[in-house]
Amino acid sequence: MAANFWTSSHCKQLLDPDDVDLVPAADRERGITPEEFRLIKIHMSFHIWRLAQQVKVRQRVIATAVTYFRRVYTRKSMSDYDPRLVAPTCLYLASKVEESTVQARLLVFYIKKMCGSDDKYRFEIKDILEMEMKLLEALDYYLVVFHPYRPLLQLLQDAGITDLTQFAWGLVNDTYKMDLILIYPPYMIALACIYIASVLKDKDTTAWFEELRVDMNIVKNISMEILDFYDTYKIDPQRGIPEDKISSVMNKLPAKA
């Protein structure tokens, strides 16, 4: 577990689940429900992920970008910070912070390619650069984010179930469709994914978990949240949230200035 999570700004900024689900006042006024608020965040997480596939960045960059995105909306409203612009800007900023810079013009190019027909998603370089500054401020300039990936690999190794790596890794990826990274320490998220994977694949990890002396209630709670998420949304991992379901929600947001 490189770097010291316990003394990091990430650790200090962990939030209560209730605070994460709070819809900002400006968005509430536009009639956005907590459920819709969540839906937009899922949708935009997919958007970031797809864009990242195009420009080819490491998983870590995507994870950091989504974390920034979700953190912003615990503080700012979607009415004031258009998620369609915040999403690519988060990817842009995360790519710089994680030392694998993606040029802004490249992002603009691929956004056009991906969302060519939809004007609301189209932005120029200057929009991204302007938003970058606002984003930094919204994040209070805290940029270091820890992720479950590295602890996941170490823990799987320790448990001697590295054959579950691919499955558990996929589960971790999916946790970024939720706000878990804002709420729990990354290694707990990793443990929850291992727990799910081992239960589903019939690996007995009871003794191993016991030896870890972690709070199994938390691990099980996170696991339940993840399973609930799969149950509720049943999202096609390739397509994301269907257009007809999301467009009416997105239309509640103000049109581009």
Place this chain on the structure above:
Amino acid sequence: MASAGNSGSGDDDSGGKLLADRYQKGEVLGEGTYGVVFKAIDTKTGNTVAVKRIRIGKDKKEGVNFTALREIKLLKELKDPNIIELIDCFPYKENLHLVFEFMETDLEALIKDKNIILSPADTKSYVQMMLKGLAFCHKKWVLHRDMKPNNLLIGADGQLKLADFGLARMFGSPGRNFTHQVFARWYRAPELLFGSKQYGSGVDIWAAGCIFAELLTRRAFLQGSSDIDQLGKIFAALGTPKSSQWPDMAYLPDYVEYQYVAAPPLRTLFPMASDDALDLLSKMLTYDPKARISAQQALEHRYFSSLPAPTRPSQLPRPRRKGDQGNNKIPDLNLQDGPVVLSPPRKFRRVTAHEGMEGMHRADKVDEHPSGMRHTDDMPSQSSRIPMSVDVGAVFGTRPAPRPTLNSADKSRLKRKLDMDPEFGYAE
């Protein structure tokens, strides 16, 4: 003060403006690769701060400067008495501003100031503070990668702090390659010179060892003129490493065999150093990075527990600080420290000499006279603690106008601090 609250339009470089409703803008301290640095008063705390303006306006292509972003990212996580504090960040007129605590001088200025005598206890204190800062970075898995005397800043309270994290990186992910083009050449560890891309905290320790040596002799320890020459200088001083000393050496990408030179006894290079000092130094300058001492181990070395005890930071000698004209808060800010008070005529001469001086202006106990009336011997360095403002002329109004601009020596020093030192450039 007059324009307090007026943070609207106006000339960007005029002093006295209030930025972000908080920072009273003062004189420009210098210009670096990624922006201007100016002095300011934090009206919230009354402290003097240094504000770095990160240029973004110029080429509107890649947003916030990458180097600045690194510095923000890491310094937000690193809060320690021996690491420069990033107090605040704010955007203003499309530019990002970073607010740092204001530091009076740096270790390079101190080392080069021939009027300052460093006692063994003083040296020990500086080395200890440097290692404390490094140990903290390394504990947080951050490599500084640009350790050199002018990145070690010294505050009004005598504390030494690591600064300039523009090259710093988080490490600890195995298999990730890093560039070996880091550090000013004189402070570059041998594994970097041999092209290693998977290095660790040892690179910072090597540089710290070079700085330790520099404190002992008051000149840069290994002054190579090229990477090849740098290795030559290292081997001449410490002997060509044998494979038994450094088994992995031959596998490094740019490894070349050097003609064998035996190591001269370290004692001959540092005749004045104590045995403990030499023992620690040799452990910091160990060839094999795996065998090199860590910052934490170094702090536990007996050098720091044996006598003399490290000088308390507030008691350390320090270079004559630069003038503070244009800063209307001088009296309460500066009375705590200052140089030796000389008799009035010479005091006056010192002030004037400062303005036109080409050298490094740090005449704590002034000696501009070619006749060689050096006073350093009869003036113990501790005597510089007499509470007296530095800029006597400005405080008492004996000098008519505030100094209009920085002199070229000040500027060049600050430029170097802002990592644009051509001489120390990172060969890219």
